[in-house]
Structure formats: structure tokens, C-alpha cells
Amino acid sequence: MDLYRYFLISSYSLLSISFLMLISTGRLNLVAVLAFAGVLVASWLIDTARLGRVVTKTWANLLMIGCLLGAFLGWRLLNMPPIETVIYLTLFASSLKLLRWKSGRDWLWLYLVSFCLTLMTAGMTMDARFLALVVLYLLAAL
Numbered sequence: 732m733d734l735y736r737y738f739l740i741s742s743y744s745l746l747s748i749s750f751l752m753l754i755s756t757g758r759l760n761l762v763a764v765l766a767f768a769g770v771l772v773a774s775w776l777i778d779t780a781r782l783g784r785v786v787t788k789t790w791a792n793l794l795m796i797g798c799l800l801g802a803f804l805g806w807r808l809l810n811m812p813p814i815e816t817v818i819y820l821t822l823f824a825s826s827l828k829l830l831r832w833k834s835g836r837d838w839l840w841l842y843l844v845s846f847c848l849t850l851m852t853a854g855m856t857m858d859a860r861f862l863a864l865v866v867l868y869l870l871a872a873l
Contacts, residue, residue, distance in 0.1 A: 745871045746825075752861060752868070756856045763822060774830055821847070
């Protein structure tokens with residue numbers, strides 16, 4: 732196994748475990764869970780050169796502006812709790828970053844988002860599943 736493959740496995744493990752922590756809170760709906768799981772699979776295929784399609788920078792910027800407007804409207808008009816609005820916004824921004832070619836700076840941003848998702852999960856729940864996932868998260872981070 733070469734170093735790049737090991738890097739990808741550890742990076743996607745870190746992202747997947749933080750996502751599993753978020754799922755364990757019960758705050759995500761099934762559509763969001765399936766969509767982000769699909770993004771993780773598609774991103775893996777992009778990074779291993781099995782899928783050549785990526786989101787262009789222009790489309791990513793336009794989609795992010797639309798997502799910001801949608802999050803604001805959902806928060807104000809649909810009375811979504813602020814923490815759920817932030818969670819969905821974070822997952823959408825991460826999805827846009829995952830579906831592009833990534834540099835070292837992008838990976839650092841994804842690691843930071845993964846850690847922030849872990850912190851948000853810690854604030855929402857504290858049970859045995861969370862403890863087990865934190866141990867796995869720390870092992871993946873090593």
C-alpha cells in the first residue's frame with residue numbers, strides 16, 4: 732500500500748466517523764444521511780481516479796450562495812433550530828469541498844470541519860455510542 736492510499740483511507744475514516752457521530756444524535760433526516768453518504772462514496776471514487784467528474788469552482792460558488800440563502804430562509808421562515816441549520820450548512824459545504832479535486836489546504840479544512848462536527852455532537856449527546864465513536868475517531872486521527 733502506498734502512502735497516498737493510506738492517506739485517503741485515514742482521511743475518509745476520520746470524515747466517516749465524525750459523520751456517524753452526527754447520525755447517532757438523531758438530528759439528521761434520512762435524505763441528508765443518504766445524500767452525504769453518497770457524497771463520501773463519490774468523493775472516494777474521484778480521489779482514486781475512478782470517477783472523473785468534479786464540481787467546478789463556479790458551480791460550487793453558486794451552489795454555496797444558494798445554500799446560504801436556503802439555510803437562512805429555513806432558519807427564519809421554517810423555524811428550524813439554529814443547530815440543525817448549522818449542521819445542514821456544514822454538511823453541504825463539506826459536500827461541495829469533497830466533490831472537487833483537493834489540495835493539502837482543502838484536506839486541512841475538511842479535518843477542521845470533521846473536528847467541529849465532533850464537538851457539535853458532543854454538545855448534543857453523551858452516551859456509550861458517542862464514547863466508542865470518539866475512540867475510533869482518535870484512532871483514525873492518529
